[in-house]
Amino acid sequence: xxxxxxxxxxxxxxxxxxxxxxxxxxxxxxxxxxxxxxxxxxxxxxxxxxxxxxxxxxxxxxxxxxxxxxxxxxxxxxxxxxxxxxxxxxxxxxxxxxxxxxxxxxxxxxxxx
Amino acid sequence: xxxxxxxxxxxxxxxxxxxxxxxxxxxxxxxxxxxxxxxxxxxxxxxxxxxxxxxxxxxxxxxxxxxxxxxxxxxxxxxxxxxxxxxxxxxxxxxxxxxxxxxxxxxxxx
Numbered sequence: 001x002x003x004x005x006x007x008x009x010x011x012x013x014x015x016x017x018x019x020x021x022x023x024x025x026x027x028x029x030x031x032x033x034x035x036x037x038x039x040x041x042x043x044x045x046x047x048x049x050x051x052x053x054x055x056x057x058x059x060x061x062x063x064x065x066x067x068x069x070x071x072x073x074x075x076x077x078x079x080x081x082x083x084x085x086x087x088x089x090x091x092x093x094x095x096x097x098x099x100x101x102x103x104x105x106x107x108x109x110x111x112x113x
Numbered sequence: 114x115x116x117x118x119x120x121x122x123x124x125x126x127x128x129x130x131x132x133x134x135x136x137x138x139x140x141x142x143x144x145x146x147x148x149x150x151x152x153x154x155x156x157x158x159x160x161x162x163x164x165x166x167x168x169x170x171x172x173x174x175x176x177x178x179x180x181x182x183x184x185x186x187x188x189x190x191x192x193x194x195x196x197x198x199x200x201x202x203x204x205x206x207x208x209x210x211x212x213x214x215x216x217x218x219x220x221x222x223x
Contacts (some may be wrong), residue, residue, distance in 0.1 A: 032210065043117075043203045043214025044156065089154060102172060103148070103156040 004088045004104040011044075011110050016067030018075045020107050025069050030092040033064060033071045038085045038106070047086075048073070083111045115139050117215035119204050125221045126194040132188040133162060134218050136204030144199040145177065145187040146171070149200040150217075162187055194222045 005023040012018045018044040024033070032051050036044035048055055050062040050071070075082055085106040138145065138169045146161035148171075158171030162181040176198060178190040187206075191198060200221045205212040 034211065036212075041217070043205070043217055045214070046211035048122070049210055102158050105155045 004090055006086075006088055006104055006107045008054075008105065009108040009110065011112065012078055013112050014079055015077050016080050018082070018109060018111075019084055019087045020073045020075075020088075020109070021070055021112060022090075022104075023070045024088070024090045026066050027090050028092065031068075031090045032092070033062065033068075034074045034089045034091075035060070035062065036089065036103075038087065044087060044103075045095070078111050080108060080111050084109060117204055117213050119202075119215035119218050121218060122216070123219050124208050125223065126191070127223055128195060130194050132194065133201055134191070134204075135218070136189065136215060137186045138184065138187075138206040138213070139174055140206060140208065141184060141214070142206035142207075142208050142213075143184065144212075145181070146205050146207075146212070147177070147187070147189045148203045148205065149198075150172065150203060151200050159189065159202075185211050191220075194220075196222045198222050 032049055034049040035047045037047050038044040044061045048057055048062045050064050052064050055062045062073040085108050087103045087106040117138045126132060143164045147159040149159055150156045157173045157174055159177050160168055160171055160179040162168045163174040165184050168179050168181050169210050181187050202213045202218045
């Protein structure tokens with residue numbers, strides 16, 4: 001399984017763009033990169049997923065370089081409600097490969113007013 | 114759709130007791146999984162299932178059993194509770210690319 005490394009914590013201010021980078025040096029060919037958000041006392045919530053290049057949805061963008069050994073979650077114009085822990089997961093999501101998807105320690109984002 | 118539901122929300126056990134944490138989903142997802150999350154830590158995978166009748170171990174399976182007799186239900190059994198199993202337990206289901214998590218069960222073993 002591809003191991004992931006993220007910063008333990010980050011601080012930002014409301015209205016700023018936040019970029020959280022995840023390293024996954026031993027990512028396999030079939031692995032996808034998925035990011036989750038978790039608020040205290042709640043289960044994680046899916047944010048975004050990608051395989052290569054750039055993916056954008058209504059809440060975030062995901063940048064993946066050509067070698068796929070890292071990825072960056074970008075949150076535009078954060079607000080206080082974005083204060084949470086963000087997890088990067090790497091794993092094979094094919095029908096035959098959807099096995100032990102594991103979470104790393106996550107990045108604790110604190111947004112200040 | 115209720116999504117993923119877990120019962121109970123809270124449970125206190127004495128060392129050596131057994132119990133079953135219930136998890137159900139109404140989205141017809143084949144993949145289901147159980148995680149535990151200790152204070153200030155990330156989630157660790159206990160067991161998972163890729164369909165009815167098929168289960169496999171995650172990274173921390175010791176002390177836990179699972180079964181998957183139906184697509185909807187994936188109960189987690191603690192055979193003989195130990196204080197080290199004090200944690201928050203999350204169940205999740207997935208149609209493929211994203212996992213939907215339940216609200217969690219907070220378990221304390223004294």
